[in-house]
Amino acid sequence: MEQFPNHELEYAVDDYYDVTDFEDDIDSPRIGSSFTDDDLMDSDFEDDIELSYPRSETSALEARNGKDIQGIPWGRLNFTREEYRESRLKQYKNYESLPRSCEDLDKECKKVEKGHNFYDFQFNTRLVKSTIVHFQLRNLLWATSKHDVYLTQNYSVMHWNSLLRRGKEVLNAAKPIVPTLKYPGCLAQTLSRIQISTMTVKDNLMVAGGFQGEVICKYLNQPGVAFCTKVASDENAITNSVDIYNNHSGAMRVITANNDANVRVLDGANFICLNRFSFPWSVNNISANPDGKLLAVLGDNAECLIADAQSGKVLSNLKGHLDYSFASAWHPDGRILATGNQDTTCRLWDIRKLSESFAVLKGRMGAIRAVRFTSDGRFLTMAEPADFVHVFDTQSDYTNEQEIDLFGEIAGISFSPDADALFVGVSDRTYGSLLEFNLRSYNQYLDCIF
Numbered sequence: 001m002e003q004f005p006n007h008e009l010e011y012a013v014d015d016y017y018d019v020t021d022f023e024d025d026i027d028s029p030r031i032g033s034s035f036t037d038d039d040l041m042d043s044d045f046e047d048d049i050e051l052s053y054p055r056s057e058t059s060a061l062e063a064r065n066g067k068d069i070q071g072i073p074w075g076r077l078n079f080t081r082e083e084y085r086e087s088r089l090k091q092y093k094n095y096e097s098l099p100r101s102c103e104d105l106d107k108e109c110k111k112v113e114k115g116h117n118f119y120d121f122q123f124n125t126r127l128v129k130s131t132i133v134h135f136q137l138r139n140l141l142w143a144t145s146k147h148d149v150y151l152t153q154n155y156s157v158m159h160w161n162s163l164l165r166r167g168k169e170v171l172n173a174a175k176p177i178v179p180t181l182k183y184p185g186c187l188a189q190t191l192s193r194i195q196i197s198t199m200t201v202k203d204n205l206m207v208a209g210g211f212q213g214e215v216i217c218k219y220l221n222q223p224g225v226a227f228c229t230k231v232a233s234d235e236n237a238i239t240n241s242v243d244i245y246n247n248h249s250g251a252m253r254v255i256t257a258n259n260d261a262n263v264r265v266l267d268g269a270n271f272i273c274l275n276r277f278s279f280p281w282s283v284n285n286i287s288a289n290p291d292g293k294l295l296a297v298l299g300d301n302a303e304c305l306i307a308d309a310q311s312g313k314v315l316s317n318l319k320g321h322l323d324y325s326f327a328s329a330w331h332p333d334g335r336i337l338a339t340g341n342q343d344t345t346c347r348l349w350d351i352r353k354l355s356e357s358f359a360v361l362k363g364r365m366g367a368i369r370a371v372r373f374t375s376d377g378r379f380l381t382m383a384e385p386a387d388f389v390h391v392f393d394t395q396s397d398y399t400n401e402q403e404i405d406l407f408g409e410i411a412g413i414s415f416s417p418d419a420d421a422l423f424v425g426v427s428d429r430t431y432g433s434l435l436e437f438n439l440r441s442y443n444q445y446l447d448c449i450f
Contacts, residue, residue: 001136001240001259001284001300001324002097057165058124069121070406070431085405088387094366095135095385096342098302100322105343109362112401118379118391119402119422119437128158128167129432130411130425133197133211136284136326136342137240138369138383141412141425141434142201144220149434150206151412151425152196157208159220162421162436171208171218171225180224183270189229191216202244205268207254209239215256217271227271234260236282240326244268245288247309253292257283263297263312277312279305284326290334294351298325304339306354316354320347329371329380331394338380340368346382348398359398364388370412374419381422383413389424408432 056071063069074081130140130151141151147163155174160167173194181188195211201220208216213232218225231239241257252268259282265275281300288295288309295312297305304318304325318339327340337349346368347357366384373380373394380392386409393400408428415422422437 001134001238001282001326056126060120060122063121069124069435070408070426070433071124071126072407072431084407088407089365092365092386094342094344096323097300098323098342100343105322105345105360106362109345109360110398112361112392112399114401114403116391116393116400116402118393118440119404120440121435122421122438123162123165123436124433125160125165125167126431126433127165128153128160128434130427130434131432132409132411132427133195134238135385136367136369137197138385138410138412139198139200139241139327140196141414141423142199142206143414143416143421143423144201146416146418146421146438149414149423150199150201151434152199152208155193155195157196157199157206160434170220171206171216173208173210173216177216177225177228179227179229180222181226181271186270187229187273188227188271191228191230194228197238198241200242200244203252205244205252205254207242207244209242209256211238213237213239213258213260215239215242215254215266217254217266229271231256231264231273232258232260232262236260240283241285241287243287245292245309247292253288255286255288255295257286257297257299259283261299263295265309275310275312277307284324285328287328287330289330289337289351290332296328296330296337296339298328298339300324304328306337306351316351318347318349318354318357320357320360321345323367326367326369327371327382329373331373332375332377338371338373338382340371340382342367344368344384346371346380361390361392361398363390364403369410372413372415374415375417376419378419379415381413381415383410383424386410389413389422391422404437406435 058071143149149160156169157171159170176192178190179188194214196208197211199208204220206218213230217227236259238259243255254266256264261279263277283299285298295307295309302321306316321341323342325341329338340346344363346361348359363384368382370383383389389404391402392398408426411425411427420439424435426433
């Protein structure tokens with residue numbers, strides 16, 4: 001992964017993409033304000049967020065009546081939404097680590113039928129908004145239920161309750177973090193000013209990785225932070241990916257992937273490092289399959305790896321991508337792996353035949369930075385760095401697609417565990433927000449309430 005120091009945390013992606021902010025075109029106060037170091041040392045939200053801020057939300061009813069889902073006032077601009085979309089498509093430059101020709105790749109991509117609508121827009125709030133530490137890392141949002149979402153915002157992790165429509169800070173990584181877990185030989189450290197680069201949440205445990213090789217483990221139902229340390233101290237040691245899984249015997253494990261080319265497996269109870277696996281290149285993403293026996297290992301190489309979770313031994317090399325990979329997700333049946341790559345594609349692999357991918361799904365204009373399956377395996381979603389989220393119906397052999405068209409850098413995507421909701425975090429100075437989409441069969445009668 002590219003190593004770019006980030007001294008100005010908020011909206012870091014502006015340094016790497018030619019990003020036009022809507023505030024340059026709109027004669028209105030700026031909603032997303034910059035913070036000084038002193039501001040960031042204090043909590044962004046000392047108390048629950050007040051809900052009285054004007055023009056900060058968009059409901060499904062308002063959207064049906066013509067309001068833009070992100071609240072962008074197109075009528076006040078000098079161009080239409082369609083004109084701005086066309087301009088973005090022409091001007092956007094996808095980041096590439098390995099120069100390549102896309103001609104043959106385009107021929108390989110699956111022909112899909114767009115225009116389907118599996119998830120309807122439900123709500124958008126700017127009371128919480130994602131920020132991105134590194135432009136290549138977009139796993140910064142997780143839903144633990146259809147009403148509970150966790151996302152990074154500056155040095156904080158925020159909890160958004162979509163039922164109460166209230167946000168609250170659950171972790172402030174700017175202030176010193178003193179771990180509560182203590183036992184002889186414990187390697188926990190007091191840390192502060194951690195720039196959160198990646199995160200995940202499972203079974204009430206939140207794990208976050210930091211830009212300087214940090215790992216933070218916090219139980220959401222307990223005060224304080226249970227464990228935090230630097231798993232890597234190299235200058236180029238950013239924690240690129242974290243995952244929580246249960247191994248073949250049911251024990252919880254925390255796994256980290258770092259830019260120092262190492263994958264570390266921690267015990268999920270006392271956070272002792274149990275194993276360390278080394279690879280020949282920086283590891284950008286790691287994910288365990290549902291039974292905890294296999295690991296997908298992706299990094300600064302066009303090939304992706306399948307490794308044994310117990311020994312770290314490489315079992316298979318997945319060949320087909322043309323650039324570096326940064327995202328992976330396992331189908332809940334454990335037989336299919338999705339990998340997202342900077343070559344603008346997501347490849348689907350059947351572990352029973354890994355000699356080649358069985359499908360190649362293409363994005364609209366950029367790399368595939370995040371991928372997720374629903375818990376029932378019915379849908380696969382993938383997110384580009386900006387503007388586009390794609391949802392595929394797996395039961396149609398991935399040919400039926402919904403394309404969610406928005407504006408702004410995408411910090412993360414997450415389905416709720418029951419698959420009823422899809423959340424998208426958008427990072428933008430003015431229109432940074434959290435968008436909620438609901439499965440059609442679920443929200444047909446709820447929209448009228450809002």
